[in-house]
Structures are given as structure tokens and as C-alpha cells.
Amino acid sequence: MAEQDRRENSGSGSYRGFLRGGKGLGRSKQQAVTKPQHFWSTLGRLWCYLGREKEQLSVIFGMVLLEGALALAGPYLVGVAVDAVTAYGQGGSSARLEQLIFMLLTVYLSTAALSAGEGWLIVGVSQRLVAVLRRELFTKLQKVPLVYIDTRGHGDVMSRFTNDIDIVSTTVSQAASQIMGGSIAIVGSLVMMLWLSPLLTLAAMITVPLLVLLTKAISRRTGQLFKEQQDQLGRLNAHAEETISGIEVIRAYNHEAKAITEFNLINDQLCQVGLKAQIWSGFLMPIMNVINNIGFAAIAIVGGILAVNQGITVGVIASFLGYSRQFVRPLNDLGNTFNTLQSGVAGAERVIELLDTAEEPPDPPGAAVLHKPRGEVIFDRVSFGYRPDRPILHAISFTAVAGSSIALIGPTGAGKTTIVNLLTRFYDVTGGTIYIDGRDIRDYTRDSVRSTFGIVLQDTYLFSGTIRDNIRYGRPEASDTDVAAAAAKANAAGFIERFPLGYETELTENGSNLSQGQRQLLAIARVILADPSILVLDEATSSIDTRTEGYIQAALKTIMQGRTTFIIAHRLNTIRDVDMVLEIQDGRIAAQRLRQRA
Numbered sequence: 369m370a371e372q373d374r375r376e377n378s379g380s381g382s383y384r385g386f387l388r389g390g391k392g393l394g395r396s397k398q399q400a401v402t403k404p405q406h407f408w409s410t411l412g413r414l415w416c417y418l419g420r421e422k423e424q425l426s427v428i429f430g431m432v433l434l435e436g437a438l439a440l441a442g443p444y445l446v447g448v449a450v451d452a453v454t455a456y457g458q459g460g461s462s463a464r465l466e467q468l469i470f471m472l473l474t475v476y477l478s479t480a481a482l483s484a485g486e487g488w489l490i491v492g493v494s495q496r497l498v499a500v501l502r503r504e505l506f507t508k509l510q511k512v513p514l515v516y517i518d519t520r521g522h523g524d525v526m527s528r529f530t531n532d533i534d535i536v537s538t539t540v541s542q543a544a545s546q547i548m549g550g551s552i553a554i555v556g557s558l559v560m561m562l563w564l565s566p567l568l569t570l571a572a573m574i575t576v577p578l579l580v581l582l583t584k585a586i587s588r589r590t591g592q593l594f595k596e597q598q599d600q601l602g603r604l605n606a607h608a609e610e611t612i613s614g615i616e617v618i619r620a621y622n623h624e625a626k627a628i629t630e631f632n633l634i635n636d637q638l639c640q641v642g643l644k645a646q647i648w649s650g651f652l653m654p655i656m657n658v659i660n661n662i663g664f665a666a667i668a669i670v671g672g673i674l675a676v677n678q679g680i681t682v683g684v685i686a687s688f689l690g691y692s693r694q695f696v697r698p699l700n701d702l703g704n705t706f707n708t709l710q711s712g713v714a715g716a717e718r719v720i721e722l723l724d725t726a727e728e729p730p731d732p733p734g735a736a737v738l739h740k741p742r743g744e745v746i747f748d749r750v751s752f753g754y755r756p757d758r759p760i761l762h763a764i765s766f767t768a769v770a771g772s773s774i775a776l777i778g779p780t781g782a783g784k785t786t787i788v789n790l791l792t793r794f795y796d797v798t799g800g801t802i803y804i805d806g807r808d809i810r811d812y813t814r815d816s817v818r819s820t821f822g823i824v825l826q827d828t829y830l831f832s833g834t835i836r837d838n839i840r841y842g843r844p845e846a847s848d849t850d851v852a853a854a855a856a857k858a859n860a861a862g863f864i865e866r867f868p869l870g871y872e873t874e875l876t877e878n879g880s881n882l883s884q885g886q887r888q889l890l891a892i893a894r895v896i897l898a899d900p901s902i903l904v905l906d907e908a909t910s911s912i913d914t915r916t917e918g919y920i921q922a923a924l925k926t927i928m929q930g931r932t933t934f935i936i937a938h939r940l941n942t943i944r945d946v947d948m949v950l951e952i953q954d955g956r957i958a959a960q961r962l963r964q965r966a
């Protein structure tokens with residue numbers, strides 16, 4: 369049996385919280401990516417990933433260079449063509465003009481073809497890059513200690529898969545080509561302008577500082593506003609998500625009006641900030657156009673003077689105007705490109721942070737495989753804290769005889785779940801030792817310890833798929849007959865067969881088309897099929913109808929036969945029937961009672 373499948377059969381992670389609360393995209397959207405902390409090192413890491421695409425990148429780089437060179441040839445040819453037109457007007461031959469028009473057409477078409485080709489290739493590179501990152505992230509997630517997810521929250525981890533990866537992809541496909549192409553255009557045009565006329569270049573540069581300063585100022589303002597807009601959007605999403613998830617509670621407490629008022633407030637704020645952001649960003653283009661036009665006018669005036677005094681041709685002025693446009697365009701985009709790059713690197717940083725997280729420590733060399741143990745469990749002065757500064761369990765000691773049943777009782781937050789988390793090795797003890805069949809559980813492979821346990825939660829996690837798939841999750845290679853037998857033992861066969869599609873019934877998200885009792889019966893069937901040696905049962909606190917409750921109790925009795933069973937108990941009946949009751953209070957055993965066997 370695949371170890372991991374078995375483990376998941378239990379519907380566990382740390383073992384209650386992890387799978388249960390898998391929501392939180394609203395929060396993820398809230399985490400607008402802002403500034404990276406380690407810009408250059410993160411860029412370096414991204415570059416390493418891109419290194420796998422060396423051939424494609426070399427081709428793209430070659431194409432960008434060629435496109436840049438051709439783009440630079442354009443204004444030059446225009447200038448020569450303008451002079452050729454003048455010469456033709458003064459009685460020259462038309463052959464040169466035709467040749468130049470043909471060359472210009474070739475340049476324009478080739479530039480367009482190269483640009484389309486680059487776009488196509490770079491999208492491929494970025495998609496492959498994020499596919500690799502996603503794969504590595506997902507694999508990593510299976511190996512990081514659960515405390516990583518506990519401390520960050522599901523929303524945060526999810527956002528690394530969605531938001532952050534998206535941003536990295538956009539940055540690679542957009543910013544990379546803009547930066548490469550833009551740099552070539554700026555340097556190339558400047559060189560060509562200086563070559564054509566240093567004096568005209570000076571005239572063209574007059575507006576550049578103004579352009580750069582204004583672009584920066586407006587981009588900074590719009591950047592802030594867009595971030596605010598993103599934050600408000602995050603709040604709106606989170607509010608909507610929360611309202612939809614908790615719609616029953618909201619209606620039960622007649623809080624609809626309050627929910628609507630809150631929504632309207634956030635919605636209005638979003639509308640305001642969105643409006644401001646659009647207005648400010650709308651300023652950018654007209655202002656740029658004015659400055660660019662002033663620049664063109666300066667070139668035209670100084671060009672006119674130079675034409676009269678120094679005899680430069682109209683063609684040179686025409687070329688010059690072309691180059692100044694090529695020079696200014698990437699400068700206009702600079703603010704946006706920089707913002708895209710920053711958020712892309714910040715996204716990559718969060719992805720890399722997860723990729724660099726230390727994995728669960730490996731099993732010690734020669735670790736034993738725990739296979740079908742008798743099930744004796746000993747806690748010997750076990751202490752533990754999720755955080756070093758906050759101890760939760762203090763020197764817990766008890767012995768559970770193989771095949772016996774143990775009820776853990778005590779107030780909320782006492783540490784019952786934590787005991788089970790240690791037993792199943794979702795966390796390792798910080799003091800003392802836990803023994804299974806007389807051996808420290810840290811001497812066994814972690815996977816074999818986990819697959820020894822079957823866990824039935826109050827509210828079991830079911831995956832989208834058929835009822836059959838969900839039961840088989842406990843043992844993927846089981847036959848249909850085995851699945852039906854497990855369902856029958858779990859008292860689940862009756863309700864399953866009443867569905868028109870029986871075992872082929874598709875479950876919606878987390879089995880929401882089943883009742884809580886039915887979900888629990890399916891979980892029991894899963895555990896029966898997996899046939900684990902030790903059981904952990906989390907008794908339902910919420911009311912289930914008496915008939916289903918009876919089915920569940922009977923099914924649990926069946927699976928408990930001959931297996932050591934830990935029950936987080938809430939019912940008096942349970943406590944009466946078990947072999948040992950451990951009362952936990954503030955992380956200590958406050959009382960321990962053994963059943964007097966007749």
C-alpha cells in the first residue's frame with residue numbers, strides 16, 4: 369500500500385486542523401506582493417532556474433538583438449529615403465527610392481515577425497519555468513514539517529501556488545523582454561543620435577530629466593493607489609468568502625443586514641480607490657505626450673537652425689525624430705517595467721522561501737519499519753510545545769496495553785489532540801519518549817509509524833470523486849468487492865446503495881452532498897479497508913440522528929476489536945466502556961482510571 373495514501377486515509381495532517389481548514393484564498397489575494405527583501409539573490413535564483421532553458425534563451429536573446437538592430441536601421445533608412453525623395457524631386461532616378469522603400473518594408477516586416485517569434489518563445493520559457501516551480505513547490509509541500517503550514521496559515525501557502533507563481537510568470541514573459549528590448553533601444557538610439565548630430569542630441573535630451581522625474585512621481589503615486597486597490601479587493605474577497613462559507617450562521621442570527629452594510633462599506637472604498645488609481649494613471653499618457661511633443665518641437669527647431677546654418681539634410685532630421693521616439697518610448701515604460709519586476713521578484717522570493725524550507729528530518733540510518741505491531745503504547749515523561757517558548761504537554765506518562773481502548777478527556781485546549789499528534793509523529797516530542805511495542809517511535813521510519821494509524825475524525829475530509837474512490841483511498845489496490853465489504857462492515861452500504869448511482873455517486877467538495885453521519889460512516893469504511901493496527905477516534909460532538917449514531921457506534925465497535933484505540937471522548941457512554949480514561953488538564957494527566965474488568 370502506498371504509504372502516503374494510507375496516511376491520508378486518516379483524513380489527517382496535524383491531524384485535525386490541517387485538512388479541515390483548507391480555505392483562505394481571500395487572504396491570499398490580500399497579500400498584495402510588494403517589495404522583495406533580497407532582490408539580487410532572488411533574481412540570481414530565478415536565473416538559475418532559467419538556466420535550464422539556455423538554448424531557448426540564447427535564441428530569444430539573438431532575436432532581440434536582431435530586432436533591436438533592425439529597429440535602429442528603420443529611422444536611418446527613413447532619413448535616407450527622405451533625402452532620396454528630395455533628390456528625385458530635383459531630377460534624380462527613382463530606382464534608389466524604390467530600393468529604399470523595399471528595404472524599409474523588409475525591415476518593418478522582419479521586426480514584426482521577430483517580435484512575434486520572441487513573444488511566442490518567451491511565453492513558452494515562462495510557462496515551463498512556472499510549471500517547474502509549481503511541481504517543486506507541491507513536492508516540497510509534502511515534505512515540510514506541519515509546523516510550517518500551521519504558522520503561516522493555509523491562505524498564505526495557497527497564495528504561493530496561485531498569486532506568486534502568476535506574478536513570476538507575468539514578469540518573465542513581460543518585464544524580461546521589455547528590459548532587454550528597451551535597453552537595446554535606449555543605448556542604440558543614443559549612439560545613432562550622437563553619430564548623426566551631437567547638437568541635435570542635446571536638444572532631444574532637454575526633456576528627458578523632466579520625463580524621468582514625472583514618470584517616477586506619477587508611477588509612485590499610481591503604484592500606491594493600485595496597491596491600496598489590491599488590498600481593498602483582498603478585503604472584499606475575504607469578506608465575500610467568509611459570508612458565503614458562513615451563510616447559515618449569518619441567516620440563523622439575522623445578521624444579513626450587518627453583512628450587507630460591511631460589504632457595501634468595503635465596496636465603496638474599493639470603488640473610491642479604484643477611481644483615484646485610474647484617474648492618476650490616466651494622467652500619465654497625456655503628460656507624456658505633451659513632454660514628447662515638446663521634445664519633438666525642440667528637435668524640429670534646432671534641426672531647422674542646423675539645416676540653415678550647417679546644411680544638415682531633412683533626411684537627417686527625419687531619422688533623428690525616429691531615433692528620439694525609439695529612445696523615449698522605453699523610458700516611458702520604465703516605471704511600469706520596474707514595478708512589474710519588483711512584484712515578480714517579490715513573488716519569486718515567497719516561492720523560493722518555501723522551496724528552501726528545511727524538510728522533516730530524514731529517518732535515522734537503519735530505521736526499522738513498523739509493520740503490524742501488537743499495539744502497546746507507552747508515553748514516558750513526554751513533553752512538547754509547538755513553539756519552544758510555549759510548552760503544552762508536561763511529563764505525560766501512561767501505558768496503553770496492546771488492544772485496549774483509551775479515552776482522552778479534558779477541557780478544550782487541554783492537549784488531547786496534541787498527544788495524538790505526537791503519537792502519529794506529525795510532530796516529534798521535545799522531551800521524554802514514546803514507545804510502540806517497546807521501541808522509541810523515532811527509531812521507526814516516519815511513514816511506517818503513520819501508516820500504522822487509522823484516524824476517524826468528527827468531520828472527515830472527503831475528496832472530490834466517487835464514493836468508491838473515497839473508500840478506496842484507504843487502500844488503492846483494493847478490489848470492488850473489498851470496497852463493498854468494508855462499506856458493509858461500516859454500516860455504510862445501506863445508504864450508499866440507496867443513491868441511484870450507488871458507489872459511483874460523485875461527491876461534491878468535501879462531500880457536502882452527504883450528511884455528517886454519512887461522511888463519518890464513509891471514513892470508517894476507509895479505515896476498515898486500510899486495516900491499521902492502532903486507531904484514533906475523535907468522537908462527534910454535534911448531534912447526529914440517533915439511527916445513524918447507532919450505526920456509527922456499531923461500526924466503531926467492529927473496527928476497535930483487537931486494536932489499540934485512542935478516543936478523544938465527549939460521551940459518558942464511551943468513557944464507561946473503555947479500558948482506561950486519561951483526564952488531561954493543562955497538558956498534564958490530572959486523573960487516570962482503569963476499568964475494573966469482571
Ligand SMILES: Nc1ncnc2c1ncn2[C@@H]1O[C@H](COP(=O)(O)OP(=O)(O)OP(=O)(O)O)[C@@H](O)[C@H]1O
Nearest residue numbers: 382518754755760779780781782783784785786787
Ligand atoms: N498547531 C499548533 N500550533 C501552535 N499551538 C497549537 C497548535 N495546535 C494546538 N495548539 C495549542 O496547544 C494547546 C492544546 O491544544 P489541543 O488541540 O491539543 O487541545 P485539545 O485538548 O485537543 O482541545 P479540543 O478539545 O478543543 O480539541 C492549545 O493551547 C492550543 O492553542
